Amino acid sequence: KAGVTQTPRYLIKxxxxxxxxxxxxxxxxxxxxxxxQTPGQGLQFLFEYFSETQRNKGNFPGxxxxxxxxxxxxxxxxxxxxxxDSALYLCASSPQTDLYEQYFGPGTRLxxx
Amino acid sequence: xxxVEQDPGPLSVPEGAIVSLNCTYxxxxxxxxxxxxxxxxKGPELLMYTYSSGNKEDGRFTAQVDKSSKYISLxxxxxxxxDSATYLCAMSNFGNEKLTFGTGTRLTIIP
Numbered sequence: 001k002a003g004v005t006q007t008p009r010y011l012i013k014x015x016x017x018x019x020x021x022x023x024x025x026x027x028x029x030x031x032x033x034x035x036x037q038t039p040g041q042g043l044q045f046l047f048e049y050f051s052e053t054q055r056n057k058g059n060f061p062g063x064x065x066x067x068x069x070x071x072x073x074x075x076x077x078x079x080x081x082x083x084x085d086s087a088l089y090l091c092a093s094s095p096q097t098d099l100y101e102q103y104f105g106p107g108t109r110l111x112x113x
Numbered sequence: 114x115x116x117v118e119q120d121p122g123p124l125s126v127p128e129g130a131i132v133s134l135n136c137t138y139x140x141x142x143x144x145x146x147x148x149x150x151x152x153x154x155k156g157p158e159l160l161m162y163t164y165s166s167g168n169k170e171d172g173r174f175t176a177q178v179d180k181s182s183k184y185i186s187l188x189x190x191x192x193x194x195x196d197s198a199t200y201l202c203a204m205s206n207f208g209n210e211k212l213t214f215g216t217g218t219r220l221t222i223i224p
């Protein structure tokens with residue numbers, strides 16, 4: 001079974017621009033979570049979608065948004081990029097409604113200049 | 114103060130040694146406890162998860178949870194160079210709620 005895939009793997013953007021990241025979960029998984037990973041803060045939860053509904057949300061500004069499609073694929077969008085948004089963005093999928101069993105993708109490395 | 118504290122290391126041990134990795138937490142509502150391993154330039158990989166207190170063993174890995182002390186541990190027996198990675202603990206209140214991660218401990222096993 002194929003793992004979680006994320007595209008693109010690397011991205012360089014300029015301050016003020018917006019970016020959209022994509023995640024395809026493992027086949028059959030209906031829950032998709034997004035995390036931001038930085039050296040200083042570690043892994044921080046952004047949001048989680050289950051059956052196209054946002055079920056959980058972390059403490060990030062409204063510039064960070066996401067959505068999930070009927071095929072469970074998910075996208076996250078960051079508008080008005082700031083230098084501090086430079087990070088590894090990780091997507092994880094879960095085979096059930098419980099989130100203690102999550103499978104992560106390789107991440108998208110976003111650099112904001 | 115962070116909800117989950119984890120010593121960032123780095124921790125270097127010789128091959129074959131027993132490794133002990135630990136996390137402390139402040140939220141007494143946490144009931145699910147996970148350990149992830151992350152290799153460089155990869156996403157985290159789930160190693161083990163436990164519910165509530167007690168021990169769980171899987172091969173060379175043993176996870177322990179002491180809810181009275183708000184302390185969890187991961188032990189790696191007969192450590193191998195391939196175990197060199199960053200180890201992250203994670204916790205949640207309920208099964209369907211978000212995970213809160215520690216910052217990770219970087220481990221190096223020296224051949």
